[in-house]
Amino acid sequence: xxxxKTGIPQIDQATxxxxxxxxxxxxxxxxxxxxxxxxxxxxxxxxxxxxxLSTNERASEVIDQFKAAGADKQFVGVIDAITKSSxxxxxxxxxxxxxxxxxxxxxxxxxxSQMIETIFDGTFSGKETGLFPPPIxxxxxxxxxxxxxxxxxxxxxxxxxxxxxxxxxEGFGVYILNSEAFxxxxxxxxxxxxxxxxxxxxxxxxxxxRVMGIRGVxxxxxxxxxxxxxxxxxx
Amino acid sequence: MISSGxxxxxxxxxxxxxxGSRVLYSLDPGxxxxxxxxxxxFSVLEKGQSCLAIIPHTTVDxxxxxxxQLRGKTIQAKDxxxxxxxxxxxxxxxxxxxxxxxxxxxxQARINKLCTDNKVEVIFxxxxxxxxxxxxxxxxxxxxxxxxxxxxxxxxxxxxFEGDTFLESLGVRKTFDLILAIKSxxxxxxxxxxxxxxxxxxxxxxxxxxxxxVRNGHIVxxxxxxxxxGPPESGKSRFVAxxxxxxxxxDQSGLVGEATTVAMDFGWLHWQDFDITLYGTPGQPRFDxxxxxxxxxxxxxxxxxxxxxxxxxxxARHLYKIITRRHVPLVVAANKKDLxxxxxxxxxxxxxxxxxxxxxxxISAHQKDDVRAVLESLVxxxxxxxx
Numbered sequence: 001x002x003x004x005k006t007g008i009p010q011i012d013q014a015t016x017x018x019x020x021x022x023x024x025x026x027x028x029x030x031x032x033x034x035x036x037x038x039x040x041x042x043x044x045x046x047x048x049x050x051x052x053l054s055t056n057e058r059a060s061e062v063i064d065q066f067k068a069a070g071a072d073k074q075f076v077g078v079i080d081a082i083t084k085s086s087x088x089x090x091x092x093x094x095x096x097x098x099x100x101x102x103x104x105x106x107x108x109x110x111x112x113s114q115m116i117e118t119i120f121d122g123t124f125s126g127k128e129t130g131l132f133p134p135p136i137x138x139x140x141x142x143x144x145x146x147x148x149x150x151x152x153x154x155x156x157x158x159x160x161x162x163x164x165x166x167x168x169x170e171g172f173g174v175y176i177l178n179s180e181a182f183x184x185x186x187x188x189x190x191x192x193x194x195x196x197x198x199x200x201x202x203x204x205x206x207x208x209x210r211v212m213g214i215r216g217v218x219x220x221x222x223x224x225x226x227x228x229x230x231x232x233x234x235x
Numbered sequence: 236m237i238s239s240g241x242x243x244x245x246x247x248x249x250x251x252x253x254x255g256s257r258v259l260y261s262l263d264p265g266x267x268x269x270x271x272x273x274x275x276x277f278s279v280l281e282k283g284q285s286c287l288a289i290i291p292h293t294t295v296d297x298x299x300x301x302x303x304q305l306r307g308k309t310i311q312a313k314d315x316x317x318x319x320x321x322x323x324x325x326x327x328x329x330x331x332x333x334x335x336x337x338x339x340x341x342x343q344a345r346i347n348k349l350c351t352d353n354k355v356e357v358i359f360x361x362x363x364x365x366x367x368x369x370x371x372x373x374x375x376x377x378x379x380x381x382x383x384x385x386x387x388x389x390x391x392x393x394x395x396f397e398g399d400t401f402l403e404s405l406g407v408r409k410t411f412d413l414i415l416a417i418k419s420x421x422x423x424x425x426x427x428x429x430x431x432x433x434x435x436x437x438x439x440x441x442x443x444x445x446x447x448x449v450r451n452g453h454i455v456x457x458x459x460x461x462x463x464x465g466p467p468e469s470g471k472s473r474f475v476a477x478x479x480x481x482x483x484x485x486d487q488s489g490l491v492g493e494a495t496t497v498a499m500d501f502g503w504l505h506w507q508d509f510d511i512t513l514y515g516t517p518g519q520p521r522f523d524x525x526x527x528x529x530x531x532x533x534x535x536x537x538x539x540x541x542x543x544x545x546x547x548x549x550x551a552r553h554l555y556k557i558i559t560r561r562h563v564p565l566v567v568a569a570n571k572k573d574l575x576x577x578x579x580x581x582x583x584x585x586x587x588x589x590x591x592x593x594x595x596x597x598i599s600a601h602q603k604d605d606v607r608a609v610l611e612s613l614v615x616x617x618x619x620x621x622x
Contacts, residue, residue: 088296091304100293103322103364106394107292107301109265113419151367157396161264 002135004048004172006041008231014216018196020135020170023163025143025191027179028200033207034176035141036226037198039065041174042139043229044075047129049119050137051077051112055102055145058083069229074125077115079108094118095125102149105158112138112162116169136171138162143190144178156189163193237357237388240278241271243445243456243508244430247618248413249438255386256412256436257379261395261402266428268417270454272359272392273302277310279357279388285316287349289360289378291325291368307452318353320345325364339369343382350384358383362393375410402433412436443618446534448510457510458534458617461610463500464526464558465539466550467518470570470600474539475500475515477606499529506607509614520550526557534620535564535613540583542569542597543576548586555587564616565593568609572597 003017011018018024024041028034043066044050050071054062059080066076077095084090084098092098097115099107118124119134128134140146140162146155159175166173177190179199191197196213201221208221223234236251245251252258252275262268279286290298298321303309310317324345332338342365349355358378366374376382378391395401395416406414414433429446445456463471479502500515516522516529530536536558540551558565569583578586580595589595594612598605 084297085294088294089300091300100297101322104292105264106262106269106361106363106392109394110267110269113265113267154363154367154396158264161396165265 002131002133002170004135004137005045006231007043007229008233010222010233011211011214011217015214018172020172021167022195023166023173023175023193024196024198025194026174026176026198026200027187027191028176029180029202030178032200032202033224033226034200035065037200037209037224037231038139038141038174038176039069040226040229040231042066042137043069043071044135044137047131048135048137049075049077049124050139051079051115051119053079053081053108053112053138053140055081056141059096059098071229074127077119077124079111079115081108094123102146105150105154109158109161112165116165116171120169133170136166136169137174138166138171139174140176142176142178144176144181147182147186152186152189156193159190159193237275237282237284238278239271240274240276241454244454246508247432247443247445248435252388252390252413253437254388257389257410258391258413259402259405259411259415260390260392261414261416262392263395263416263418266417266419267449268428268430269301269392270305270449270452271415271417271430272390273306274454275390276302276359277306277308280310280315280317283316284356285318285354287318287320287346287353287355287358289320289346289358289365291320291322291364292361293322295319295321295323305452316353318349318355320349325368335369339373339377342369342377346377346382350387355384355387357388357390360389360391362391366393406434409436444620445509445618455510456508458512458614460512460514460533461535461537461613461617462514462516462530462533463537463539464516464530464554465518465537466541466544466547466554469518469539469541469544469547469551471515471518471539472500473600474537474568474570474606474609475502475513477600477603478502478610479504479513499525506610507614511610511614518550526554530558530561533561533563535566535617536561537609537613538565538567538587539600540567540569540587541571542578542583543571543574545578545582545586548583551587555589564613564620566609566613566616567593567595568600568606569595569597570600572605573599573601 002020005012005017026034026038042050052062059078062078063073067073080098081102084100090098097111122128198209198211200209206223208223210219210221211217212219225232236253238251239245260271299310328338328341332341360378378389402414402416405411413435416431416433418429420427429444431444433442448455448457463474465471502513504511514529516526541547583595596609
């Protein structure tokens with residue numbers, strides 16, 4: 001089974017990378033490095049693909065972020081839930097797909113399936129490496145925004161389906177949730193769908209993370225920064 | 236009748252959807268099934284009927300663009316009679332009302348007004364957001380004859396997170412005249428889409444499941460793999476050639492001059508609005524290691540036997556056992572019915588070891604009608620098979 005390297009030495013050394021089918025929640029306050037960490041974890045390594053569902057940034061901005069993190073954009077697909085509301089005529093391409101707004105879970109689900117199918121067909125990038133099943137990193141940025149548009153119960157069901165699909169295709173899922181914006185019940189329900197939780201806190205402008213759910217990795221807080229897609233841990 | 240706008244589906248429904256029906260297209264999350272309702276929408280618009288599209292998940296412009304992209308055709312105000320209630324209307328209703336009841340009344344008033352002003356005959360509604368806003372009962376009431384014109388046809392698309400039990404409960408309550416569930420599976424093929432006609436109020440037909448492809452803006456029912464197997468010289472290559480419009484065999488001349496298949500037969504046909512691909516196996520036992528590969532992902536199997544050759548029955552029995560382990564629909568075709576020394580159906584059944592549930596056809600593989608009868612039976616079994 002494929003292992004997804006995180007680029008975080010403490011995790012990769014202890015686990016050898018995340019197992020295929022892992023779903024990881026980044027639980028973080030506003031103005032933290034959560035997004036940078038998500039890009040770092042979702043950045044496709046050689047032979048891998050990344051799919052980002054973006055509810056906050058346009059597809060072009062997502063690609064810029066991946067490029068800044070050192071990713072080859074030909075292996076990155078974006079489902080953009082922003083652009084179509086202002087530009088209704090924007091057309092889907094193989095790697096960029098659009099839904100009108102984050103309300104449209106039907107559209108999001110279909111675009112996700114279409115993109116995964118293209119990756120499985122071997123026609124996504126034109127530079128396929130032939131690994132099968134193709135390793136796919138998937139990120140929802142962010143679950144918080146989806147929760148603004150749909151009820152918790154519905155979103156729970158939607159995420160249940162998405163996390164199950166990720167397991168089926170042996171992918172790796174990353175989901176960002178704002179820890180300050182939702183009550184305990186919401187956070188705990190979303191956590192239920194995850195294999196691993198990375199919690200972030202900010203103290204005096206410094207970011208700290210701790211990892212929960214991995215055997216052999218303690219839940220101590222680590223001070224960190226993200227630079228050019230690499231997680232740097234302060235010793 | 237209203238045409239569903241989809242190849243093959245009207246036939247399965249007995250000619251289409253009766254006017255005044257209430258129809259549910261239920262989509263499992265992630266299944267590429269939006270074209271089902273859009274196909275029906277086009278069919279109605281092109282017939283000149285007046286429609287209302289309730290699209291609370293999107294704006295009119297984005298919807299029209301999406302429809303154009305999906306179907307390869309656009310909805311034109313000058314050619315088509317269509318009114319909309321979209322996400323902008325939903326936001327306005329949310330802003331202008333303070334309670335759920337008030338919002339419900341406002342929706343009802345707007346639907347009524349649009350239906351009256353535009354003499355709407357068919358209503359198309361995307362249900363899951365209405366369901367979320369008002370709950371199941373009130374949501375269904377908004378898209379029922381309580382709120383819409385009494386003789387109107389109502390077509391609803393719903394993103395179903397609640398699975399088959401939800402649909403079964405709607406079927407039991409007879410909430411809809413037609414429930415068509417659109418689903419996907421990773422078996423027998425990855426990213427395999429199919430639809431199931433779960434319930435119709437106007438016919439007592441059995442539940443039917445049919446795989447489909449989306450091609451050039453249309454839903455095309457298809458069967459990606461039917462395998463034709465059997466003992467040597469039972470007529471498999473002839474069967475595939477008679478059945479298909481396009482195809483080829485990988486054969487080698489035998490010592491006595493007869494060609495024998497050494498890899499496989501392959502053929503394609505478009506029949507009864509289905510796209511079907513046939514794979515014929517070699518019959519010689521030395522090719523048996525290939526059988527699992529060819530049988531992999533098959534949706535149905537034709538076991539061909541020579542009805543005049545008793546010596547082949549042991550080999551046919553062996554193949555029958557291999558096939559039945561696969562749990563796929565199976566039909567036995569006993570070939571060469573026009574030659575002397577024909578065995579009876581009972582003798583063939585006993586020789587192969589089939590039960591009464593497996594259809595046995597006496598055929599001549601040279602007769603296209605005989606071959607098509609075998610395929611018809613198998614396609615019927617496949618469409619009733621629960622994946």
